[in-house]
Amino acid sequence: MPKGADQPLNPGDGSGCRAERRAEFETLYELYSRDVWALAYARWMDADLALDITQETFLRLWKQWEAGEVIQNPRAWLLRVARNLAEDYAKSAFRRNGTQPPEMLSSVRAAQPLPAEELERQEQFAQLRAVLEELAPADREILTLRYGLDYDAQTIAERLGVAVTAVHMRLSRARQRLAERLSYHTDFPAGQPASETQRS
Amino acid sequence: MNPRPPHRPNPDPLDRLLSDFFKAQMKQPWPQAPLPPATVPLIPSELATPPTIDARSRPVRSPADATARARFTLAASVALALGAAWLFTNHYEASHTATAPPQVGISDYLQRGTASGENHPLLKEIPKTHNKAEVPPPKITIDDL
Structure with a gap:
């Protein structure tokens, strides 16, 4: 049986x-792994x-594990390390001097010609x-x-370690801010912020 | 009784756009767990074969070997430097003592000195030079010219 997030893990034992x-x-x-990816992606918007x-x-x-260290809460440990790694990347020379991913430079991921629908997407x-x-x-x-x-x-x-009501509130506000900015910058219609709360 | 409205998974275009966007960002299929370092051989199999003339086939030193080699080099360098310094110092002292003339040190003057300076060796030499100064100059006559 796999050990859960709340159980200490030390595969060096036994x-x-x-x-x-x-x-x-x-x-x-x-x-x-997807939670860790989501955290890092939310930080840098780079898949x-x-x-x-x-x-x-x-x-x-x-x-x-190899060093024999006991990890009490693997999920919290993983998220903390991922957060630190993401912040370290901000200080790295590559971040300061490196290039941007292609989709950020040209809004087109590949150089090959794309169909019109894909291009619009x-x-x-x-x-x-x-x-x-x-x-x-x-x-x-x-x-x-x-x-x-x-x-x-x-x-x-x-x-996230917060209350469900806080999640509803934060999600609704984030979505509302996104819809407002999206409608301001583009011709995208502003969504209804209440729908997210109802859907959740 | 009102009929239940049909279920619409993503009725809002923004929800749909967000869902499509984030799904597109995630790798499909999701990559496997990374191989732990110990399972990855330090030396690839093609490099682990006996060495040949080709430089690409030379065996790769493990990090532990490289560290030991660096330490040995450092220790040898320090030993060499210390040995050279020791040899140079001994040689210099030996040659210096062999060639230098015996000299009267300042401490000798101080030990033999008095308040009046009567016995001071330097003062004893002064009258000699003074007497030399009293030697009358040679007389020059017209005949010499």
């Missing part, structure tokens, strides 16, 4: 069987970078990305959890 350790590692990855941070976070978890995504980047990271995070991972309000509340 038999130390590598296969068992690996199985627990993969279980944790299956459980929390590939978020995936790199996710992989690095789990590799560090494995190294901690990519353009919409680029506008949405620009507006999302203007939002606070906390707004982006809750939107990512809701729409990227399809979590309901209860799950988001558990993930």
